Amino acid sequence: xxLQKMVGLSIIxxxxxxxxxxxxxxxxxxxxxxxxxxxxxxxKLTDPDKTVTPERVELGKKLYFEPRLSKSGxxxxxxxxxxGMGGVDGVEAAxxxxxxxxxxxxxSPTVYNAVFASRQFWDGRSPDLEDQAKGPMQAMPEMxxxxxxxxxxxxxxxxxxxxxxxxxxxxxxxxxxxxxxTIGIFERTLVTPSRFDDxxxxxxxxxxxxxxxxxxxxxxxxxTACHTGVALGxxxxxxxxxxxxxxxxxxxxxxxxxGMVKVPTLRNITETAPYFxxxxxxxxxxxxxxxGRTQLGxxxxxxxxxxxxxxxxxxxxxxxxxxxxxxxxxxxxxPKPQMK
Amino acid sequence: xxLQKMVGLSIIxxxxxxxxxxxxxxxxxxxxxxxxxxxxxxxKLTDPDKTVTPERVELGKKLYFEPRLSKSGxxxxxxxxxxGMGGVDGVEAAxxxxxxxxxxxxxSPTVYNAVFASRQFWDGRSPDLEDQAKGPMQAMPEMxxxxxxxxxxxxxxxxxxxxxxxxxxxxxxxxxxxxxxTIGIFERTLVTPSRFDDxxxxxxxxxxxxxxxxxxxxxxxxxTACHTGVALGxxxxxxxxxxxxxxxxxxxxxxxxxGMVKVPTLRNITETAPYFxxxxxxxxxxxxxxxGRTQLGxxxxxxxxxxxxxxxxxxxxxxxxxxxxxxxxxxxxxPKPQMK
Numbered sequence: 001x002x003l004q005k006m007v008g009l010s011i012i013x014x015x016x017x018x019x020x021x022x023x024x025x026x027x028x029x030x031x032x033x034x035x036x037x038x039x040x041x042x043x044k045l046t047d048p049d050k051t052v053t054p055e056r057v058e059l060g061k062k063l064y065f066e067p068r069l070s071k072s073g074x075x076x077x078x079x080x081x082x083x084g085m086g087g088v089d090g091v092e093a094a095x096x097x098x099x100x101x102x103x104x105x106x107x108s109p110t111v112y113n114a115v116f117a118s119r120q121f122w123d124g125r126s127p128d129l130e131d132q133a134k135g136p137m138q139a140m141p142e143m144x145x146x147x148x149x150x151x152x153x154x155x156x157x158x159x160x161x162x163x164x165x166x167x168x169x170x171x172x173x174x175x176x177x178x179x180x181x182t183i184g185i186f187e188r189t190l191v192t193p194s195r196f197d198d199x200x201x202x203x204x205x206x207x208x209x210x211x212x213x214x215x216x217x218x219x220x221x222x223x224t225a226c227h228t229g230v231a232l233g234x235x236x237x238x239x240x241x242x243x244x245x246x247x248x249x250x251x252x253x254x255x256x257x258x259g260m261v262k263v264p265t266l267r268n269i270t271e272t273a274p275y276f277x278x279x280x281x282x283x284x285x286x287x288x289x290x291x292g293r294t295q296l297g298x299x300x301x302x303x304x305x306x307x308x309x310x311x312x313x314x315x316x317x318x319x320x321x322x323x324x325x326x327x328x329x330x331x332x333x334x335p336k337p338q339m340k
Numbered sequence: 341x342x343l344q345k346m347v348g349l350s351i352i353x354x355x356x357x358x359x360x361x362x363x364x365x366x367x368x369x370x371x372x373x374x375x376x377x378x379x380x381x382x383x384k385l386t387d388p389d390k391t392v393t394p395e396r397v398e399l400g401k402k403l404y405f406e407p408r409l410s411k412s413g414x415x416x417x418x419x420x421x422x423x424g425m426g427g428v429d430g431v432e433a434a435x436x437x438x439x440x441x442x443x444x445x446x447x448s449p450t451v452y453n454a455v456f457a458s459r460q461f462w463d464g465r466s467p468d469l470e471d472q473a474k475g476p477m478q479a480m481p482e483m484x485x486x487x488x489x490x491x492x493x494x495x496x497x498x499x500x501x502x503x504x505x506x507x508x509x510x511x512x513x514x515x516x517x518x519x520x521x522t523i524g525i526f527e528r529t530l531v532t533p534s535r536f537d538d539x540x541x542x543x544x545x546x547x548x549x550x551x552x553x554x555x556x557x558x559x560x561x562x563x564t565a566c567h568t569g570v571a572l573g574x575x576x577x578x579x580x581x582x583x584x585x586x587x588x589x590x591x592x593x594x595x596x597x598x599g600m601v602k603v604p605t606l607r608n609i610t611e612t613a614p615y616f617x618x619x620x621x622x623x624x625x626x627x628x629x630x631x632g633r634t635q636l637g638x639x640x641x642x643x644x645x646x647x648x649x650x651x652x653x654x655x656x657x658x659x660x661x662x663x664x665x666x667x668x669x670x671x672x673x674x675p676k677p678q679m680k
Contacts (some may be wrong), residue, residue, distance in 0.1 A: 065424055073421070073430050084405055084667045090413050097441035102680070153605045271669050283672065320663035327424045329611050332623065337431045339441070 060186025192317020532657020
């Protein structure tokens, strides 16, 4: 290599590095934040009553994969929020007990990084994961189980009773509240640091040049007005804001009483098709363009949408390892599956 | 401890040990066999074309947990043969696509140790696991997917294509046959050595005294006429043989054209309720007594049935650890879920 070439490369490298620092700063200014690196910081997000301990997490994992929390005995949290598929089910409308689809054609949001959302459910009616877990378990088109059935099933299995005692002490009352709380505690561990976090944390080559281009476009278009914070989403926003959503008729969901809808996280978004609250859009590029139209009132070109989608690839996170749990054995006291 | 007491205990210990050796011999004479201890012996059970390699097992595991092999995208092998629940679903009749129950009310048999069965399916129509895997994937009340749909889904995901190349070489044809074969190869690894195997292998205290009593009763009643070999079952036998089955009307299944029905394995039987081909009996003790009546023409007393059930506890095996797999991401070529 000639000296000239070396100097030239060095200048390019410096300017790219400079560009990267600048971009990190811009991203930070727009409110984008990395996943807290240490567990302690993560646990600070947790109410003291919901302290994350290994025993509770392990028990919560069992309950998360436990189909006997559903009326039929066939549907678990993991059915619609599959930890092997980006935390979703990959179908348009959540479909549960008796093959019934969500009446508003609502799509199952990912459980990964859901801890970073300020509200839960598409209409934001739930404040946290522990509370959220109570919904699908009871909803007719999901797990369709009465709290009393859930409690009776869990309390009928001595291995569960032992595990609850280990997690909360011998005086624990194994009721619906404790059961759903424990699932929420497990879900708090489902965070997926990505190359984008590495980049925000100072690893300048964690994003490729085209991904950096995509991030710049993402920032320039104003997407961070809603897709910001650790979750790149998770807050409540008016939807649609500027122009009507072209698939609004699918399920006819109108958000909360003020027309607010929860902003989905963009983490692992390349794995969580189909998109929008009603799962009506399968193409991520089309989703970006439709968002531009409905929320920002701008036409995002094919080329720019593609750049943004390329950036989204860097949000695919490293999933926590999950040892598939061995679930307790039923006893003659365990209420039977009810298929109808 | 006095010398007398010590001598006394020593005599008891010797006689128990003697009894145990004798019992091992009796069990062996009745055809009961332990799970082969070394992997090589297990692999000898495998057709050369189905060689078990780590790459194939890992890929087979992904496919086993892959709901997108079903028409809807919601049902995987693991839905009905749940590896966390003794390899079954815990409901009476297998229930799949569109919440349709098996038309003969047939119960999902366990996948654990299914490799040791001489035939697959309740009517024994399939010779091995690789062939068996083709059935539920296509059956309307199960996964309901045409082979062409399964092939299109798998081939549309580059991560699967890469994994098949790694498992079988670059020239691999990723067709329905290769896909189901790979699932079968994974299933060959799902064996669960138990305390009973330890006992057969010479560890005399692996069974408690009451379990040894139960084994003696099991042998004395003649249960090993059908429940023998490594699987304690797995062959085809006339059913019912001596007296009518009291729940024969549930699903009205008549076995193969000669009235032969596959004998379920007794391994992990305490975890796989409900029992019989039509899942009509939830109590293991009742199942033992009904078997005595229909197959042996004997009334097994409550006390004897309880002893046998106690022995069955020693057949609960050590399950292989399963890292829950991260599944490939769909592309725009992936055929969409079909809920109807």
